[in-house]
Amino acid sequence: MNWDLADKKIILIGGPGGVGKTTLAAALGVSLGLRGYRTLVLTVDPARRLAQALGFKDFENSVKKVTAPEYPELQLTASMLDSEHYFDKVIERFARSPEQKKKILENRLYRTMVESLGGSHEYAAMERLLEFVSSDEYDKIIVDTPPTQNALDLLQAPQRLANFMDTSVLKWFQKKGGLVLFQRGTQMAMKALQSILGSEFLDNLAAVLGDLEGMQAGFRSRHLAVMELFRNPSSAFVLVTQASEARFLESVEFHKTLQNEKIALERLVLNRLEPDFQSQSPTGLEKEALTWFSALQKHFEELRLVQQKWAEAFQSAIKVPMIRIERKATLMSDIHALKELGDELIN
Amino acid sequence: MKSSYSEEILSKKVVFFTGKGGVGKSAIASATALLAQRHGKPAILVSWNPFDQQARPLPYQALGIPHLLLNGMDCFREYALQILKFEKVVDLVLDNKVVNTFISAAPGLTEAIIAGKIWDLAGKNPDAVVLVDLPASGHALSFFSSPLGLRKLFRMGLVHREIERICEMMLSPSTLIQLLSIPEELSVTETLELKKKLLSLGEFNFSPLFLNQCLPNFPGTPPQKEMAESTLSGNAKELYNHYTTLLEQESDAVAVLGQAGLEIRKLPRLSCPEWITTVEAISEALEHS
Numbered sequence: 333m334n335w336d337l338a339d340k341k342i343i344l345i346g347g348p349g350g351v352g353k354t355t356l357a358a359a360l361g362v363s364l365g366l367r368g369y370r371t372l373v374l375t376v377d378p379a380r381r382l383a384q385a386l387g388f389k390d391f392e393n394s395v396k397k398v399t400a401p402e403y404p405e406l407q408l409t410a411s412m413l414d415s416e417h418y419f420d421k422v423i424e425r426f427a428r429s430p431e432q433k434k435k436i437l438e439n440r441l442y443r444t445m446v447e448s449l450g451g452s453h454e455y456a457a458m459e460r461l462l463e464f465v466s467s468d469e470y471d472k473i474i475v476d477t478p479p480t481q482n483a484l485d486l487l488q489a490p491q492r493l494a495n496f497m498d499t500s501v502l503k504w505f506q507k508k509g510g511l512v513l514f515q516r517g518t519q520m521a522m523k524a525l526q527s528i529l530g531s532e533f534l535d536n537l538a539a540v541l542g543d544l545e546g547m548q549a550g551f552r553s554r555h556l557a558v559m560e561l562f563r564n565p566s567s568a569f570v571l572v573t574q575a576s577e578a579r580f581l582e583s584v585e586f587h588k589t590l591q592n593e594k595i596a597l598e599r600l601v602l603n604r605l606e607p608d609f610q611s612q613s614p615t616g617l618e619k620e621a622l623t624w625f626s627a628l629q630k631h632f633e634e635l636r637l638v639q640q641k642w643a644e645a646f647q648s649a650i651k652v653p654m655i656r657i658e659r660k661a662t663l664m665s666d667i668h669a670l671k672e673l674g675d676e677l678i679n
Numbered sequence: 680m681k682s683s684y685s686e687e688i689l690s691k692k693v694v695f696f697t698g699k700g701g702v703g704k705s706a707i708a709s710a711t712a713l714l715a716q717r718h719g720k721p722a723i724l725v726s727w728n729p730f731d732q733q734a735r736p737l738p739y740q741a742l743g744i745p746h747l748l749l750n751g752m753d754c755f756r757e758y759a760l761q762i763l764k765f766e767k768v769v770d771l772v773l774d775n776k777v778v779n780t781f782i783s784a785a786p787g788l789t790e791a792i793i794a795g796k797i798w799d800l801a802g803k804n805p806d807a808v809v810l811v812d813l814p815a816s817g818h819a820l821s822f823f824s825s826p827l828g829l830r831k832l833f834r835m836g837l838v839h840r841e842i843e844r845i846c847e848m849m850l851s852p853s854t855l856i857q858l859l860s861i862p863e864e865l866s867v868t869e870t871l872e873l874k875k876k877l878l879s880l881g882e883f884n885f886s887p888l889f890l891n892q893c894l895p896n897f898p899g900t901p902p903q904k905e906m907a908e909s910t911l912s913g914n915a916k917e918l919y920n921h922y923t924t925l926l927e928q929e930s931d932a933v934a935v936l937g938q939a940g941l942e943i944r945k946l947p948r949l950s951c952p953e954w955i956t957t958v959e960a961i962s963e964a965l966e967h968s
Contacts, residue, residue, distance in 0.1 A: 349700020349815055350866060521775035525782075528762050528772075530838055577954040578705065578737065607921070611914040621906070623899030625915070628922060631895060634950035641952060659921075 335599065335655070335678050337364065337472070340568045342465065342561065343598075346477045347572040348582050352603045355664050356572055356657070356677065357476035358382055358410070362667055363674025364472045365398070365408030372409045372469075374460060375476040385665050386410045400667035409470070413460060425459060426550040458558045465561065559593070568598035573646075575602050575639035580646060587650050597652045601677070602643055604659040606636040684944065684968040687886055688808060689720050691855045692801045693848070694886075695811045697819040698859035699869045703891045703961075705737055706954065707859060707946070708812040710961035712744045717962075721807035723800060725749060727793050727822075728814060738955055747800070751789035754796040755782055790825035794845045801848075820873060823849060824880055850881050858888045858941075862925075862932035871939050887942035889968075893929055894922070895947035944968045 337343070345357045354375055361373035373386075386398050387410075398408040420437060427433035461475055561567055569590065573583045583600075590597055611629055613622070647654055655677060664670055688694060688711055696708040705726070712722035724739060727749040739746035752773070759769045772778055782788060801809045813819040826845045829838075848854060856877065860870040870888065877883055902910070907919050936943055946964055951957040 350861070350863075351701060354865075518775055518778070521772045521778045524763060524768060524772040525778050528759050528838075574701075577957075579701075581737065607917075609914045609918040609921075611918050614911050614915040616910040617902055617906075620900040621902035624897050624901050625899075625919075627897035627899060629918065631897065631950060632918060632921070635948070638950055638952050 335653075337568070337678070340566055340598075341471065341473060342461070342564075342567040343472065343474045344477055344562070344567065344569045345475060345572055346569060347586070348579065351572050351574050351579070353572045354476045355382060355670075356601065356603065356673070357474050358386060359664070359670040359672075359674035360677055361408050361410070361472075361474050361674070362398075362406070362670040363678055364474070365406050366403060366671060368405075368407070369471040370407045370409075370469065371472045371474065372411060372464060373474045373476065374411050374457070374464065375413070382664060383412065385667060385670060398667070403667060403671070406667070411460065411464070413457065459554065462554065462557055462561070562593070562595045569595055570599045570601060571597055571650075572601045572603055574604055575642040575646065577642060580642050580649070583646070584649050597650070599655055600646060600650050600652050601655045601657060602639075602646060603657045605639050605643070605656055606632055607658045608636055609633075684886070684965055685714055685718055687855065688715055689718055690853070691808055692805075692851075692853040693797060693809045693811065694855045694857055695813055695819070696857045696859060697813040697873065698815070699861075699866045700815040702859045702861045702866055703946075704859055705812050706958050706961055707857075707889060707891065707965075708810045709737075709739065709742060709744055709958045710965055711857075712810055713742065713958065713962035714965045715808050715810075716743070717966075721745075721804065723747065723804060723807055723809050724812065725797060725800065725809060726812040741955055742958060749793050749796060751792060752779075752782070754792045755789075758792055758795065788825075788829070790822045791829050791842060791845060794822065794826055794849070795841060798845060798848045820876055823877060823883070827880055846881075850883060852884060854884060855886050856883050857886045860888060860890055860932070860936075861892045862890055862929040864928075864931070867932045867935050871936070871941070874939075874941070887944050888936065889946055890929075890932065890936070890943045891946045892948040893945040894925055895949075 343360065345353045345360075347353055357373055357375060361371050365371040387396065395409060395411045398406065398410050400406055423433055423436050427436065457475070457477060461473070464470065464473055562569065571583060571586060571590075573579045573586075587597060609629070609632065613629075614625060617625060643654075643656065657673070657676060660669075660673065664673065694708075694711065696704045696711075698704060708724060708726075712724050715722040722744065724744050724746045725748075726746070756769060756773055759772060760766065763769050763772070773782075797809060797811060801807075813822060826842055826849065829842050830846060858870050858874060860866045874885070901907075904923075908916075911919050933943065946961060946968070949957050949960050951960050
């Protein structure tokens with residue numbers, strides 16, 4: 333079955349960590365970039381080998397045209413985001429003044445704070461995406477989303493940052509002793525909280541939150557923009573996962589979240605399925621080697637059967653077209669290998 | 680002589696399991712619980728999801744492992760009750776929207792509360808080992824860094840003492856961090872990064888890293904490479920090539936980890952049909968680690 337991507341501009345590759353999203357995103361990018369589309373792959377923290385395959389010497393925070401001598405027609409750009417710079421990007425985007433930016437970037441506490449909200453990592457990826465979408469330079473944008481156990485982590489990152497800076501909370505902290513701003517119930521609650529945490533903590537936090545003031549409106553509008561983008565018919569969400577019980581339970585939850593958020597799932601990709609070798613007992617091996625080889629055969633056959641069982645469970649639980657990708661016995665270290673994989677995904 | 684994994688675990692009060700997503704944290708933590716139980720030591724498995732969302736419902740109960748899913752708000756409620764004494768007052772405080780936003784937003788507060796709860800559990804169950812299934816690397820790091828960061832915010836008072844207690848226990852010799860990885864470049868890189876960052880925070884105690892999903896040791900003797908290449912054909916040859924590629928990846932991973940000075944323990948990839956049987960088989964393998 334062919335996967336028709338003609339009407340799709342944005343392809344979001346999501347799923348749990350460690351299932352091979354980054355490689356699949358790059359592969360799809362190469363494949364589409366060879367079909368006449370101006371393609372962009374947006375990736376986060378790629379493996380060194382993959383970065384090299386795409387022509388990156390190191391983990392760079394940059395946008396780069398991918399070239400391959402054997403494929404002069406390739407129209408592919410890759411953008412790699414170094415996770416170390418996530419936070420800086422977020423702050424740069426929304427700081428209201430150079431002073432505010434400087435103050436925030438120099439204080440480790442803010443970083444810890446935003447990181448602990450689980451926002452900046454996911455947030456910066458979405459931020460980058462919105463930048464490229466508005467530029468109109470590309471026909472296809474493939475987004476390798478940061479690994480999230482739950483789809484919500486990704487979708488709600490900007491919202492969470494905005495909530496964190498909620499104006500009503502800020503107001504209280506900015507006016508020391510400004511309890512009067514609240515209704516009676518809240519006043520009492522905050523006083524009780526003060527007795528739990530101590531006034532020193534609240535004062536410190538007040539200073540921190542005061543520095544971040546004015547940034548929340550930006551986060552909120554970005555959240556809306558991201559949600560709109562995800563729900564747009566020209567966007568396709570692809571869930572990449574593997575055929576095992578733990579991954580199955582996780583993916584079903586993931587799918588449920590997407591449904592609740594009214595985001596359509598375009599494809600389910602079961603990655604790294606063990607190939608069916610159907611190998612016969614080989615001739616010409618001596619006894620010890622034959623014992624070893626039979627055990628090898630048995631092991632991989634068992635792995636395959638277990639995966640097959642969970643693949644069936646996936647099929648009946650998540651009713652979208654499923655793509656099965658076999659585990660490759662080659663390392664994804666050149667454009668050609670990526671093209672083959674990408675073609676497998678599309679065809 | 681190097682001590683075995685079971686010896687190590689049996690002498691600890693708290694063990695944290697962390698690594699990149701998909702490396703088998705929950706399975707190995709559960710298998711460790713079974714291992715401890717088998718050696719007569721009660722084990723309590725604790726998991727924590729930083730966003731308080733429904734965790735995947737893994738069948739811990741069927742394995743007979745006491746399991747606690749920690750939730751930041753519930754733990755804060757417990758902590759607040761110790762101080763405010765009256766349920767009604769606590770309800771008044773925590774049901775308030777402003778306070779609620781504040782608690783979930785305050786830097787590292789949830790992490791510190793969760794850590795506090797873990798030490799309470801360890802304190803109340805002095806004979807048991809508390810096994811903590813931490814979220815993937817990034818959040819695990821903030822779990823360890825938050826209390827150390829909060830130290831700067833609280834210089835005195837009740838919370839200060841609580842934070843001091845948490846920091847002390849994190850670095851205590853009876854606390855262990857168990858790093859996990861699989862023989863794949865991304866996972867190995869992330870684990871090395873995590874260890875480096877953790878070491879920059881403090882002198883944590885690490886157990887040798889578990890390299891999970893390695894190729895099993897098959898009975899018999901593998902054929903010589905030249906022999907295999909000349910003798911095998913068709914699908915059998917493909918299977919053999921598949922194996923050698925995986926083996927190559929595995930030796931790369933071992934080499935990289937070795938260069939970084941990490942001790943490792945290998946665990947085989949298992950072909951059990953269900954999560955429960957996988958955990959039982961890992962637990963068996965841990966017995967010999």
